[in-house]
Amino acid sequence: MHTPEECERKEWLLTFGTGGYSSSTICGINSRTYHGYLVVPLNPPHKRYLILSKFEDFLVLNKEDFPLSTNHYSNAYYPDGYKYLKHFHWGRNYVKWIYDVNGIIVEKLLIANQGTNGVTIKYKATEGSIKVYPLMTFRSHHLVSQPDNLIFTQKVKDNLVSLYRYDGSLALNFVVENKFKLTNTGYSYYDFFYVIDYELGNNSKENLYNPFFLTSEKNELTIHAYHNSFDKSEIKETPSDIIKLLGESSLNFLVKGHQGYSIVAGYHWFDEWGRDTFISLEGILLLQGLYDQAKEIINRYLQYNNRGLLPNHITPSGEPIYLGVDVSLWAINSIYKLYTYSRDTQFIGKIYPILQDIVESYMKGNGIVYTMGEILFHRGAPRTWMDASYNGRIVTPREGAAVEVNALWYNALMILDYFSKILGDSSSLYREVAEKVKRSFMERFVTNWGLYDYLTPSFTPDNTIRPNQIFAISLPFNILPVEKGKSVILTIEKELLRSYGLSTLSSKDPKYKPVYRGERAKRDEAYHNGLVWPWLIGAYVDAKLRYETDIVRSKLLLDTFKPLLEYAKLHNGFIPELFEDVPPYSNGGAIAQAWSVAEVYRAMNKLISL
Secondary structure (H helix, E strand, O other): OOOHHHHOOOEEEEEOOOOOEEEEEOOOOOOOOOOEEEEEEEEOOEEEEEEEEEEEEEEEEOOEEEEOOOEEEOOOEEOOHHHHEEEEEEOOOEEEEEEEEOOEEEEEEEEEEOOOOEEEEEEEEOOOEEEEEEEEEEEEOOOOOOHHHHOEEEEEEOOEEEEEEOOOOEEEEEEEOOOEEEEEEEEEEEEEEOHHHHHOOOOOEEEEEEEEEEEEOOOEEEEEEEOOOOOOOOOOOOOOOHHHHHHHHHHHHEEEEOOEEEEEOEEOOOOEEHHHHHHHHHHHOHHHOOHHHHHHHHHHHHOOOEOOEOOOEEOOOOOEEOOOOOHHHHHHHHHHHHHHHHOOHHHHHHHHHHHHHHHHHHHHOOOOEEEEOOEEEEOOOOOOOOOOEEOOEEOOOOOEEEHHHHHHHHHHHHHHHHHHHHOOOOOOOHHHHHHHHHHHHHHHHEOOOOEOOEEOOOOOEEOOOOHHHHHHOOOOOOOOOHHHHHHHHHHHHHHOEEOOEEEOOOOOOOOOOOOOOOOHHHHHHHHOOOOEEHHHHHHHHHHHHHHOOOHHHHHOHHHHOHHHHHHHHHOOOOOOOEEOOOOOOOEEOOOEEHHHHHHHHHHHHHHHOO
């Protein structure tokens, strides 16, 4: 038996393919504002709202109610349904609970119906009947309930129960398959306590509303809860093969909204992020032959081109936000990857003028990026992937010339040179510019131990040992010669390589912070200052295989990352945003991150295929 304290740390997640999801813990205690049976995007895949928080459910035997659910209130865990939980199983698109109530077995199944914002919950008991109290709200999944979130009216027609908000808009439908009795309540449940949010310094208390309860006439009850459409899905099992599991898991981040396909950066709270999208594109789409979806996403982002910049973030209202100076360069890299998979010259020909505009805007400068001595600099911070900030403080500013941005810049120039040749454009000078960038890079970034992390606007080098230098030897077009690349590998392996990814800072650095806990300020200070990021495995494996000629030694990398793969197996193929850099290497950030899954999948697939 799990204790309630153990239970609320063990999370599960199911996605709908719309941007919406269902998520909670193994014995039903919601421990985050993001937990709930039904979180739906009101502007798909954006503006996600929690509507159905959970069911308060009971087995009824001889007029006595035995709880199946448990909640964490401000001062207590109640009721004690966790005591009866004997088994929990997390499948590909469902979760299942088995309860033993004094010898009576109850099976509860929750299925995420794919392509629609709905769940199906099925109960079956060996004896007795089932009683269910839906707990409702209508609020952003980032926030907690306000009074207006808890006002509902209802209409009942046969087996359809519809709930409406105070303004008359439809909130939720319930379709009940079995014979049942509906009893109106209008109860308010007070002071739900979300322990994980409390520890993170977030909103952690709220009230929920119960409009009615349903009682089955027999020992079975099936309820379909949905926001705007209803379509059943058959349950699917999780594959045992880790590579197949990672591949299937990666597809949870591919969603379809009003503007077509997009990639959600992570669950629960991340929306669309340009950098994450392009880094994840190969692992989520290209490896699985989803070229049309990749082209659709690329085309949509290219339409946002603004003086060479592509958006790093698209807000819930659909507004593009331009911050990252590397996003356009990652886009060009992913377009090159698409071509190597699909050989679609026609698509490259169509988008080639936009790619030229991006590169030429970087060459000329656009007010944010500019060149000095053939090195690419940027103004302002944070503009790289190390972008933590709070209360006006930029934790890792890196304003100037970042090592990975310049590696990406050289890579982009070489890709444009490559595309110009296959398209018959003989007038381009991309290779000539690239060679100048390479010479300056060698002069300015190379040290005897690897590469500087960035240069200030006055060309002063920063010798902090970070993983960003790995991109100088991992991209398709390598900016470093072999002998210099080997020193980067040695430094990465000595200072930063872990079983869960690469640490973001050498442990010898005084800024090193290996723990991700407490309120936002403490977490942001550690975010890129020692925590381990799994997505960096992809670049490390690319670089290692470029320099390692022994296939047997290369395959041994699978043993290096065995703990991470075991974690993925235990979590239905999901890999979190980051891990702490001290035992037991607890996960942190989002529990399922797109680029973590995509890059680990890509890297492991590459190693196994050797």
